[in-house]
Amino acid sequence: MKTLSILFALIILFLPSGAFAVVQAFDTPNDGGLSITIQWDTAAYSNSSGEYYEAQIARRAASESGWQDIAVAPASAGEYIDNTVEDYTDYVYRLVFTDKVSGSLIYDTEPVHSSPQYFNTRRTNVLIGIVVCLGVLIFFIYRGKKGKEMYVRPIAGLLAIEEAVGRATELGKPILYSAGRGGMQRVATIASMNILNTVAKKTAEYNIPLIFPNNDPVVAALAQEVVKESYSEVGHPDRYVEDDIFYLTDSQFGYAAAVDGIMVRRQPATNLFMGTFEAESLILAETGNSIGAIQIAGTDSTIQLSFFIVACDYVLIGEEYFAASGYLSKDPMVLSSLKGQDLLKVAIGIILAIGVLLATAGYTGFLELFNIG
Amino acid sequence: MDIGTTVAAILTLAIYSFLYRDNPFYKVAEHLLLGVSVGYFLVTTIVTTIMPKLFIPVFANGELSYLVPGILGALMFLRFSRKLSPYSRIPLALIIGVGSGVAIPAYMQAQLIAQLKTTMLPLDDISNIIIIAAVVSVLMYFYFSREHKGLTGAGAKAGMYFLMVFFGSTFGYTVMARVSLLIGRMQFLLGDWLGIIK
Numbered sequence: 194m195k196t197l198s199i200l201f202a203l204i205i206l207f208l209p210s211g212a213f214a215v216v217q218a219f220d221t222p223n224d225g226g227l228s229i230t231i232q233w234d235t236a237a238y239s240n241s242s243g244e245y246y247e248a249q250i251a252r253r254a255a256s257e258s259g260w261q262d263i264a265v266a267p268a269s270a271g272e273y274i275d276n277t278v279e280d281y282t283d284y285v286y287r288l289v290f291t292d293k294v295s296g297s298l299i300y301d302t303e304p305v306h307s308s309p310q311y312f313n314t315r316r317t318n319v320l321i322g323i324v325v326c327l328g329v330l331i332f333f334i335y336r337g338k339k340g341k342e343m344y345v346r347p348i349a350g351l352l353a354i355e356e357a358v359g360r361a362t363e364l365g366k367p368i369l370y371s372a373g374r375g376g377m378q379r380v381a382t383i384a385s386m387n388i389l390n391t392v393a394k395k396t397a398e399y400n401i402p403l404i405f406p407n408n409d410p411v412v413a414a415l416a417q418e419v420v421k422e423s424y425s426e427v428g429h430p431d432r433y434v435e436d437d438i439f440y441l442t443d444s445q446f447g448y449a450a451a452v453d454g455i456m457v458r459r460q461p462a463t464n465l466f467m468g469t470f471e472a473e474s475l476i477l478a479e480t481g482n483s484i485g486a487i488q489i490a491g492t493d494s495t496i497q498l499s500f501f502i503v504a505c506d507y508v509l510i511g512e513e514y515f516a517a518s519g520y521l522s523k524d525p526m527v528l529s530s531l532k533g534q535d536l537l538k539v540a541i542g543i544i545l546a547i548g549v550l551l552a553t554a555g556y557t558g559f560l561e562l563f564n565i566g
Numbered sequence: 567m568d569i570g571t572t573v574a575a576i577l578t579l580a581i582y583s584f585l586y587r588d589n590p591f592y593k594v595a596e597h598l599l600l601g602v603s604v605g606y607f608l609v610t611t612i613v614t615t616i617m618p619k620l621f622i623p624v625f626a627n628g629e630l631s632y633l634v635p636g637i638l639g640a641l642m643f644l645r646f647s648r649k650l651s652p653y654s655r656i657p658l659a660l661i662i663g664v665g666s667g668v669a670i671p672a673y674m675q676a677q678l679i680a681q682l683k684t685t686m687l688p689l690d691d692i693s694n695i696i697i698i699a700a701v702v703s704v705l706m707y708f709y710f711s712r713e714h715k716g717l718t719g720a721g722a723k724a725g726m727y728f729l730m731v732f733f734g735s736t737f738g739y740t741v742m743a744r745v746s747l748l749i750g751r752m753q754f755l756l757g758d759w760l761g762i763i764k
Contacts, residue, residue, distance in 0.1 A: 344711065442600050454596045542702060
């Protein structure tokens with residue numbers, strides 16, 4: 194009996210017992226559910242002469258009795274994520290650690306269930322960024338509402354829009370507007386609709402046809418609404434022609450071919466390319482150039498900007514494009530939001546300067562604030 | 567050479583004829599491309615969206631919650647009715663709202679926070695110094711609240727030069743890719759179609 198007790202004590206002494214106290218299963222954090230993470234302490238296994246090399250993982254629903262093998266992981270992995278679970282069902286996991294002489298140790302976890310999280314805590318910095326930006330913009334819009342005078346420097350491309358509309362009026366030719374290939378989920382398309390609002394008011398006043406071929410049916414429907422409302426706002430709803438704002442096709446080059454055809458046949462005096470553009474940008478701008486139209490482009494597609502610069506008369510580069518709606522409408526509330534954006538740029542410059550100085554001094558802790566999970 | 571290759575080659579030449587001027591061959595190819603693409607996308611939408619995301623869940627699986635987006639989508643067709651057309655704005659408002667909600671955090675994450683982090687570089691390398699100088703000067707270029715004069719003007723001018731270098735390099739890079747597309751088409755015409763080259 195005494196011998197058995199000593200033997201048992203020796204077994205207990207040489208087992209990596211500390212390891213099994215830290216095997217745990219938990220709902221995978223910051224996800225959309227359907228996932229449970231099982232973790233174990235790898236150090237304990239490597240300390241034990243590297244004997245335990247494999248963890249067989251089995252699972253059962255807490256309300257059932259039969260185990261189902263789901264995976265075999267190296268003991269050194271320390272973690273296994275089970276993505277085959279159902280939300281809100283309790284599961285118990287069994288980990289069987291096998292050693293090189295076929296010995297094994299078994300550990301059962303506490304029941305655990307998965308569920309989706311409504312907030313990803315690893316993206317708290319994104320939330321803070323949005324709240325700060327919105328706060329600054331709301332503050333400036335509030336100031337704008339009070340009627341504070343605000344200066345915005347002249348932007349050549351935007352000043353040219355007035356000139357381009359005037360030219361179309363003189364020549365008695367239409368204006369062609371294109372929002373490129375972006376859907377309504379693109380910020381550039383939303384900005385394009387704001388610019389369209391101002392352009393449509395001008396075409397309504399001067400009674401010039403506004404042709405707007407679309408690549409997306411939703412954008413086409415929205416553009417019709419925007420233009421219709423603009424025409425009504427300036428008191429010329431009768432001048433609105435619904436058939437001039439139409440959907441063509443989703444196909445990129447089908448759209449390019451059709452817009453090229455429209456350009457050479459209807460000979461617009463002005464082409465406005467405002468939105469998201471891809472490889473069709475140069476095809477459109479070159480054709481517009483060949484018919485002698487005055488061309489103004491604005492996009493956030495950085496690669497395409499170089500093509501527009503080559504073939505267009507004026508180009509709104511990046512931020513200038515987003516500033517356009519405020520600048521064109523002269524609406525103090527929209528202009529004040531532009532001021533807010535400028536303040537945010539200064540803030541970004543200051544944060545950047547702090548980060549660069551700290552990185553130069555060898556401190557990287559500040560950078561971790563910008564980690565996104 | 568099969569008939570499909572010949573048709574594709576003739577249509578390619580018809581589209582290229584636009585380089586000379588607008589002509590009936592181009593018009594045929596243009597309208598064919600437009601019609602075929604609309605038909606193709608219509609069928610694709612039915613097969614990949616309407617069937618698996620509306621009809622099968624509702625009628626085969628009895629998941630009635632899928633009717634909500636289905637009805638919202640159907641509201642879009644009210645545009646064709648003068649009386650009921652205002653209701654077509656409901657799905658549009660939803661699309662804009664959801665679109666902004668999806669786009670703004672994604673922009674904040676990818677275009678601002680992630681880029682800010684990768685720009686916080688130590689000033690121990692000439693490349694890092696150039697990157698930081700470019701970012702700061704381009705930010706100055708896009709500052710609208712002051713006229714580009716004095717220090718702001720000098721910074722903005724430097725920013726403009728950095729932008730021009732960027733546009734020049736992307737232009738060259740992309741033109742190279744487009745030339746390879748042209749080569750591909752030439753190989754098709756001269757190789758697959760005419761068999762002159764192999």
